[in-house]
Amino acid sequence: MAMSATPATLNVLLSFPSPNQRRLHLGTSNQSSSFLRTHLVNTKSFSRTTMTVAVNASRFENITMAPPDPILGVSEAFKADTHEMKLNLGVGAYRTEDLQPYVLNVVKKAENLMLERGDNKEYLPIEGLAAFNKVTAELLFGTDNQIILQKKKRKSVIDVCVFCSLKVATIQGLSGTGSLRLAAALIERYFPGAKVLISSPTWGNHKNIFNDARVQWSEYRYYDPNTVGLDFNGMIADIKAAPDGSFILLHGCAHNPTGIDPTPEQWEIIADVIQEKNHIPFFDVAYQGFASGSLDTDASSVRLFAARGMELLVAQSYSKNLGLYAERIGAINVVCSTADAATRVKSQLKRLARPMYSNPPVHGARIVANVVGNPELFSEWKDEMEMMAGRIKSVRQKLYSSLCTKEKTGKDWSFILKQIGMFSFTGLNKAQSDNMTNKWHVYMTKDGRISLAGLSSAKCEYLADAIIDSYHNVS
Ligand code: LMR
Numbered sequence: 001m002a003m004s005a006t007p008a009t010l011n012v013l014l015s016f017p018s019p020n021q022r023r024l025h026l027g028t029s030n031q032s033s034s035f036l037r038t039h040l041v042n043t044k045s046f047s048r049t050t051m052t053v054a055v056n057a058s059r060f061e062n063i064t065m066a067p068p069d070p071i072l073g074v075s076e077a078f079k080a081d082t083h084e085m086k087l088n089l090g091v092g093a094y095r096t097e098d099l100q101p102y103v104l105n106v107v108k109k110a111e112n113l114m115l116e117r118g119d120n121k122e123y124l125p126i127e128g129l130a131a132f133n134k135v136t137a138e139l140l141f142g143t144d145n146q147i148i149l150q151k152k153k154r155k156s157v158i159d160v161c162v163f164c165s166l167k168v169a170t171i172q173g174l175s176g177t178g179s180l181r182l183a184a185a186l187i188e189r190y191f192p193g194a195k196v197l198i199s200s201p202t203w204g205n206h207k208n209i210f211n212d213a214r215v216q217w218s219e220y221r222y223y224d225p226n227t228v229g230l231d232f233n234g235m236i237a238d239i240k241a242a243p244d245g246s247f248i249l250l251h252g253c254a255h256n257p258t259g260i261d262p263t264p265e266q267w268e269i270i271a272d273v274i275q276e277k278n279h280i281p282f283f284d285v286a287y288q289g290f291a292s293g294s295l296d297t298d299a300s301s302v303r304l305f306a307a308r309g310m311e312l313l314v315a316q317s318y319s320k321n322l323g324l325y326a327e328r329i330g331a332i333n334v335v336c337s338t339a340d341a342a343t344r345v346k347s348q349l350k351r352l353a354r355p356m357y358s359n360p361p362v363h364g365a366r367i368v369a370n371v372v373g374n375p376e377l378f379s380e381w382k383d384e385m386e387m388m389a390g391r392i393k394s395v396r397q398k399l400y401s402s403l404c405t406k407e408k409t410g411k412d413w414s415f416i417l418k419q420i421g422m423f424s425f426t427g428l429n430k431a432q433s434d435n436m437t438n439k440w441h442v443y444m445t446k447d448g449r450i451s452l453a454g455l456s457s458a459k460c461e462y463l464a465d466a467i468i469d470s471y472h473n474v475s
Pocket of ligand 1 (some may be wrong): 071072090091092093201205256
C-alpha cells in the first residue's frame with residue numbers, strides 16, 4: 001500500500017502497537033513510505049514521544065526566507081564569485097594595498113601584554129571593563145572635559161572619594177550596533193512615543209535597530225543629489241519641524257554612506273536648532289580618528305554639543321579605528337545634566353543589557369584599555385590610524401584622477417574629493433550598481449556606496465572603467 005508522509009499518516013501508524021504491524025501497514029512501494037519505515041521501524045523506543053520525531057512537516061513552515069543583509073550579504077556574494085578582477089567595496093572594512101585584512105601592530109602588542117600578564121577570563125560586570133569605560137569616555141570627550149572629571153568630596157579629615165560627579169553614564173557595548181541598540185531600548189522604555197530622526201540616507205542598519213526596538217523614526221533631508229552634497233536647508237527645516245523633544249541621530253564624523261559632513265559653522269547651527277526645539281542629540285561615532293586621521297578633530301562635533309551643556313547620547317565603535325571588527329567593542333555614553341541622573345541612567349542601561357547579553361566580552365575591551373592607557377602604544381596607534389586614513393585618501397585621489405582621464409562628456413567627479421572617511425557615495429542608482437557587480441564584478445551596496453578602504457591603487461583604473469560604463473551606459 002502506497003502512503004505519503006503526512007501527520008495523518010503518522011497518527012494511523014501510531015495506532016499500531018508493534019514494529020511488525022507498522023511494517024505491514026507501510027508496504028514497500030514508494031519513497032515516503034520508505035522514509036517513514038526508516039524513521040519509525042528503526043526507532044529503538046516506540047513511545048509516542050519518540051515517534052513524533054519522524055514528523056516531516058515543519059512547525060516553522062510559516063517562516064519566510066529573509067533577504068540577504070544589504071551590507072554584510074554583499075561579502076557573501078563576493079566570496080562566491082571566482083572572477084579574477086573581483087573587488088569587494090561593500091562592507092566598510094580596511095584592507096592593505098594587497099587587499100588583505102589588517103591587524104594593527106598596536107593590537108598585537110596589546111594582546112602580547114595580555115598574554116604575558118595571564119589575564120583571566122572571568123565575567124565582566126554588566127557595565128563592562130572599568131578601565132575601558134574610563135578611557136573610552138576620555139577619548140571621546142577629551143581628558144580634561146568637566147563632564148567626566150571625578151570630584152572628590154571631603155567626608156572627614158581624610159580625603160575620600162565618596163562621590164564621583166561623572167555626568168556621563170558610560171557602559172561597554174557590543175560595538176556600534178550593540179551600543180545603538182541599547183540606547184534604542186532606553187528610549188523605548190523611558191521616552192514612550194518619542195521619535196528618532198534619521199538622516200536620509202543613512203547607514204543600512206540604523207532603521208533595523210530602531211524597528212527592532214519598536215522606536216518610531218522618520219527621516220530628515222541630508223543628501224542633495226543635484227550637488228552631491230549636503231542639503232543643509234532641508235536638514236535644518238526637518239529638524240525644526242520634528243515634534244519637540246525628538247532624538248536627532250547624527251553621524252559624528254564621516255557620514256555613512258555619503259561621506260559628507262557639515263562644516264564647523266553648520267554644526268553650530270544644527271546645535272542651535274536642536275537646543276531651541278529641546279531635542280536630544282544622539283551621535284553615532286564609528287570612525288573617530290579614522291576619518292581625518294586625528295582623534296580630536298573627529299570628536300569635535302560631539303564636544304561642541306557637550307560644551308553647550310546639552311544632554312546627549314553617543315554610541316562609539318572601535319571596529320574601524322582599531323580594526324577590531326570581530327571583537328564587538330564599543331560603548332554607549334549618555335551625558336546628563338546631573339551626576340545623579342547619570343547614575344540612574346547607568347543603572348537602567350545595565351538592567352537593559354542583562355537580559356539581552358548578560359555582560360560584554362572582555363578581549364576587545366582589554367585591547368582598547370591597553371592601547372589608550374599606555375602612552376607609547378597610544379602614540380603608535382595614532383601613527384597607524386594616520387597611515388590607514390592616508391591610504392584611503394590616496395586611493396580617493398587616484399580614483400578621481402582616473403575618472404577625470406576616462407570621462408568624455410565633461411561630467412564633474414570632484415564630489416568624490418569633497419567626501420571624507422572610508423566611503424564614497426558615487427551617485428550610481430540601483431540598476432547602475434547592479435551593472436557594477438554583474439558586469440564588472442565590483443561588489444558594492446545598492447545605494448551606490450563604495451568602500452574606498454577596500455580599494456587598492458592598482459585597481460583604481462579598473463574601478464573607474466566600471467563606474468564610467470555603469471554611469472553612462474545604464475539608465
Ligand atoms: C558598514 O557600514 O559597512 C559597516 O559599518 C559594517 C556594518 O556592520 O554594516
